[in-house]
Amino acid sequence: xxxWIEQTFAGLSYGGLLFLLASGLSLIFGVMRIIxxxxxxxFILGAYIxxxxxEVTGSWLLALLLASLAVAILGIFMHRFFLRVLGxxxxxxxxxVMITVGFLFIIQQxxxxxxxxxxxxxxxPSYLDWSxxxxxxxxxxxxxxMLVVACVMxxxxxxxxxxxxxxxxxxxxxxxxxxxxxxxxxTERLSMAIFGLGAFLAGLGGVIGGGFxxxxxxxxxxxxxLAFAVVIIGGLGTLRGAALGSLIVGLMDxxxxxxxxxxxxxxxxxPMAIVLAIKPTGLFGRA
Amino acid sequence: MFSGRPRAVFTVLLVLVVLAAVTPFLPxxxxxxxxxxxxxxxxxxxxxxxxxxTGLPSxxxxxxxxxxxxxxxxxxxxYEFGFFPTVVLAILLSAAVAAIFGLIAIRAKGxxxxxxxxxxxxxxxxxxxxxxxxxxxxxxxxGIPRPELGFDLNSYINLFYFILFVFVLCLGALYxxxxxxxxxxxxxxxxxxxxxxxxxxxxWLHKYLAFIFSGIFAGIAGVLWAxxxxxxxxxxxxxxxxxxxxxxxxxxxxxxxxxATIGAGVIVFLRNYVSIYYSGWxxxxxxxxxxxxxxxxxxxxxxxxxxRRRAETEKLDE
Numbered sequence: 389x390x391x392w393i394e395q396t397f398a399g400l401s402y403g404g405l406l407f408l409l410a411s412g413l414s415l416i417f418g419v420m421r422i423i424x425x426x427x428x429x430x431f432i433l434g435a436y437i438x439x440x441x442x443e444v445t446g447s448w449l450l451a452l453l454l455a456s457l458a459v460a461i462l463g464i465f466m467h468r469f470f471l472r473v474l475g476x477x478x479x480x481x482x483x484x485v486m487i488t489v490g491f492l493f494i495i496q497q498x499x500x501x502x503x504x505x506x507x508x509x510x511x512x513p514s515y516l517d518w519s520x521x522x523x524x525x526x527x528x529x530x531x532x533x534m535l536v537v538a539c540v541m542x543x544x545x546x547x548x549x550x551x552x553x554x555x556x557x558x559x560x561x562x563x564x565x566x567x568x569x570x571x572x573x574x575t576e577r578l579s580m581a582i583f584g585l586g587a588f589l590a591g592l593g594g595v596i597g598g599g600f601x602x603x604x605x606x607x608x609x610x611x612x613x614l615a616f617a618v619v620i621i622g623g624l625g626t627l628r629g630a631a632l633g634s635l636i637v638g639l640m641d642x643x644x645x646x647x648x649x650x651x652x653x654x655x656x657x658x659p660m661a662i663v664l665a666i667k668p669t670g671l672f673g674r675a
Numbered sequence: 676m677f678s679g680r681p682r683a684v685f686t687v688l689l690v691l692v693v694l695a696a697v698t699p700f701l702p703x704x705x706x707x708x709x710x711x712x713x714x715x716x717x718x719x720x721x722x723x724x725x726x727x728x729t730g731l732p733s734x735x736x737x738x739x740x741x742x743x744x745x746x747x748x749x750x751x752x753x754y755e756f757g758f759f760p761t762v763v764l765a766i767l768l769s770a771a772v773a774a775i776f777g778l779i780a781i782r783a784k785g786x787x788x789x790x791x792x793x794x795x796x797x798x799x800x801x802x803x804x805x806x807x808x809x810x811x812x813x814x815x816x817x818g819i820p821r822p823e824l825g826f827d828l829n830s831y832i833n834l835f836y837f838i839l840f841v842f843v844l845c846l847g848a849l850y851x852x853x854x855x856x857x858x859x860x861x862x863x864x865x866x867x868x869x870x871x872x873x874x875x876x877x878x879w880l881h882k883y884l885a886f887i888f889s890g891i892f893a894g895i896a897g898v899l900w901a902x903x904x905x906x907x908x909x910x911x912x913x914x915x916x917x918x919x920x921x922x923x924x925x926x927x928x929x930x931x932x933x934x935a936t937i938g939a940g941v942i943v944f945l946r947n948y949v950s951i952y953y954s955g956w957x958x959x960x961x962x963x964x965x966x967x968x969x970x971x972x973x974x975x976x977x978x979x980x981x982x983r984r985r986a987e988t989e990k991l992d993e
Contacts (some may be wrong), residue, residue, distance in 0.1 A: 423786045425918075470965065481786050482732050483968045486925060489918055490964030497957035609914050613797035616790040624787070650808065653801020660794060661779050668782040 390525050395646050396639065401531035403638025404538030405600070408593030409611065410618035411545060411630040412586030418562040418625025419575075419582045421481060422471060425488040428612035429495040430459045430587050434594025435603035436503045438510040448513045456591040463587025466491060467580055476565065496608060505605050510598035534596055541589065542631055549627060558582060562625050614641065617656050621663045623673020632671060687846075687933055695839060699832055706831045712943040713835075713842045714899045716936030718916075719923035720849055721892025726921070727930030728853055729885045730865030735776065735792030736920045738799040739769040739890040741912025743897025745803060748816035748907045758822035762898055769894020770887055772799070777886035781879060796917055804909040815908030819901050828902075838899055842936075845892060849932055852888065861885055862930075922960075926967050928974025937975055 413427045424430075434455045441451035470487050474480045516533050519526040549555035560568040561575055569575050594603070601607075614637055622633025636659055644655030663671060698706055718740055725731045746765035750756040756764070776795045783791045803810045810816065821828040828834050852858050860881050863871045872878050901907050919942060927938030942960075950956050971977060 417786070421786070423790060470969075474968070478785060482789075483972075485732070485786070485789060486921070486964050486968045489921075490961040490968075493957040493961030493964070497955055497961070501955070613794045613914070616794045620787065620790055620794060650806045651802065652805055653798045656801075657795070657798045660791070664779050664782055664791070668784075668787070 391646075393525055395642055397527060398531065399639035399642035400635065401535045401638075402642055403635040404535040405593055405597050406614060406618055406638050407538045407631055407634035408541060408589050408596065410615045410622075410634055411541070411627060412589035412593075413615050414619050414622070414624055414626065414630045415545075415558075415582055415589075416586040417619070419558060419565070420471075420579050421476070422484045422583075423481070423488070424586070425485055425612065426466070426491040426495060427586075427590050427615060428608035428610075429492050430463065430590035431594040431597065431611055432499060432603050432608045433462070433495060434459045434591030435510055435598030435607075436499050436508070436594075437591075438595035438598050439503070439508045439603070442511050448511070451510065452592065452595050455595045456588045459591025459594070460584045460588035463590075464580055464584045467583040471583075472576065472579070492608065496605065500605050507602050507604035508598070509602040510595055512599040516599075530600060534600065537592075537596060538634075541592075542627070545627055554578075554581075614656075617660055620660050620670055623667075623670025626670075626672040629670055629672035684850075691839070691843060695836070698835055703831050706835050708943055708947055709940075710831065710835050710838050710903055712936070712940040713838050714896050714903065715920070715923060715939035715943060717842055717845045717899070718893050718896035719920050719927070719935035719939045720845065720932050721889045721896070722920045723924045723929060723932055723935040724849060724853065724861075724892070725885055725889040726924050727935075728858060728865065729861045729882060731882065731886070732786075732789045732921070733780075733792045733886075733889065734789050734914070734917045734921065735780075735796030736889070736893045737912040737914065737916035738776065738796035739773050739893035740897035740900065740916060741799055741803060741907075742772050743769045743894035744901040744907045744911055745810060745816070745897075747898050747901035748819050749809065751819055752816055758824065761822075765898045766891060766894045769897065770891045773887045773890025773894075777883050777890070781882050781886060793914065793917065796912070797914065800909055800912050800914070803912055810909075813909065815906055815910075817906040819905045819907070821902055821905070834903065838903070841895065841899060845895060846932065846936075849892070853932065857881070857884070919960075922964055922967065924974075926963065926971070926974055928976030928980075931974070931976045934974050934976040941975070 409427065409431055412430075413424060416422055416424050416427075437455035437458050438451040441454050442448055445451075466488070470491075471484055474483050474487070512530055516530045519528050520532070521527075547555075549558060557568065557573050557578055560571075560573070561578055565575055597603075597611075618630060618633035618637045620633075621636055622629025622631070637656065640655045640659055641652070644652040648655065667673070694709070698709060701709075718736060722733060722736050725733050743765045746768045747761055750761045750764060776792070780788055780791050780795065804812060806812075821834070824837070826833055828837060853861070860871065860876055863876070864878055864881055868878055897911075900911065904911075923938035923942055924935045925938070926941060927934030927936065942963075945959070946956055949959055953959075967974070973980065
């Protein structure tokens with residue numbers, strides 16, 4: 389019994405981490421129809437910068453803030469100077485993918501040059517680095533924290549999208565970006581803000597994830613398909629989809645690794661195949 | 676560029692003949708790079724069928740490449756299969772995996788297709804990495820023997836001719852394919868899917884077959900790769916293989932077939948020569964993606980096309 393509780397908890401908290409990554413990916417796609425292949429790179433960059441900030445200042449909270457902001461700035465830079473010029477629409481999709489792949493390789497090599505090839509870990513403050521015992525089962529507090537951050541972010545994003553004027557503009561832009569432009573809303577500025585926000589979330593996920601799975605060369609490529617699996621299952625451009633997809637992928641991945649270590653990645657295949665067979669745009673996605 | 680005009684076919688044949696004639700006089704190092712370029716050329720041309728002609732951006736070609744390579748590795752080292760059964764089984768396996776993945780992927784459109792093919796390919800990578808009882812995991816499988824076909828394939832020049840022969844067969848098959856009514860229908864689907872549907876073409880079946888064919892060529896490339904390298908590791912089917920295949924097609928020029936091979940050649944040679952002098956190859960690779968998209972939307976073949984167009988208009992002016 390304790391195995392199932394422990395693994396479920398591990399899966400849920402891992403899902404929380406994936407939500408930070410995938411919600412940004414999903415938001416960016418929803419507003420701009422850009423698939424950001426460099427999203428995993430934002431994640432590792434957040435983690436690496438987090439490592440350095442903790443080393444230099446000793447403050448983990450500062451690392452959370454600075455690393456996420458730095459990644460957000462990088463995201464805005466990429467969008468402003470490289471992605472915007474490609475325009476909108478289906479014809480721009482593949483070029484946008486290729487440009488972000490280019491950044492993926494550049495960030496990959498830059499992080500090896502700056503931080504070296506050895507695995508690193510973001511040092512977690514001692515008040516989060518212990519385990520809580522409930523009924524004979526140990527729950528790492530850091531994992532509880534990950535889940536809490538994801539929930540807080542999910543609620544904040546949901547409130548922001550549903551209850552604010554900016555959120556209404558974003559939703560309008562997701563539904564029909566041409567019409568939204570026609571109404572006189574500056575979708576360029578909106579796109580920039582959303583790209584920055586998506587990058588911010590990935591950077592935040594990187595610092596938090598860097599305290600738990602660590603960070604090493606190649607992690608960018610490994611985590612990206614998980615984020616993709618989340619949005620394939622949940623549907624692109626929906627917050628609900630990202631949330632549910634994250635939980636499904638988090639649980640499937642964790643149980644897969646625990647129960648069938650040899651076939652662990654295969655356990656992601658099943659839910660994707662089933663969801664797509666029923667609904668090609670994902671559970672909450674719209675065509 | 677390679678669309679049924681006899682002059683273009685003649686040029687390509689001439690280049691291949693010159694390549695075959697010159698290679699024995701080149702250093703062995705160059706011969707090895709040519710082998711790699713031809714193998715990746717087959718992979719990239721297979722992707723071009725899907726991306727350039729059908730308009731389906733697959734980011735999962737590494738999966739079928741890897742299935743072909745691992746099938747050769749496992750069948751020859753563990754079960755001591757001969758050359759022909761190994762090759763036939765390996766290609767059939769790649770086709771089977773493509774047929775299964777295609778059923779799922781073809782349902783998705785545009786970027787969904789792209790993400791899905793990437794995620795599916797990652798599943799295959801995960802198997803190669805984790806299914807240690809079958810694949811030996813991270814260590815990979817070593818000691819794959821070169822096939823015995825009556826001439827010594829352990830010499831690189833003989834291996835080069837063997838792979839050039841397979842390459843020409845693949846190029847010929849793809850050339851016939853894209854110029855057949857089937858290939859023309861694929862282009863129609865790329866340009867205007869709804870109209871093709873209305874005209875009564877079975878769009879799904881055409882896409883599905885293109886997907887499987889593309890997987891078969893990736894599988895053939897994987898088979899050759901395993902024989903050439905004598906060992907396979909999970910790295911051989913990691914995402915960067917799929918992603919680089921995409922660059923090869925875009926750099927050479929989509930929907931040109933030979934362009935994909937030129938793209939493959941440029942990347943293979945650049946990577947090896949740059950790496951001698953400079954350790955930051957990924958910077959250059961990354962910059963090539965960005966540069967290609969911003970400045971070479973029609974790829975290298977597009978440059979040649981532009982020159983020819985200019986020459987033709989000048990001739991008209993006279």
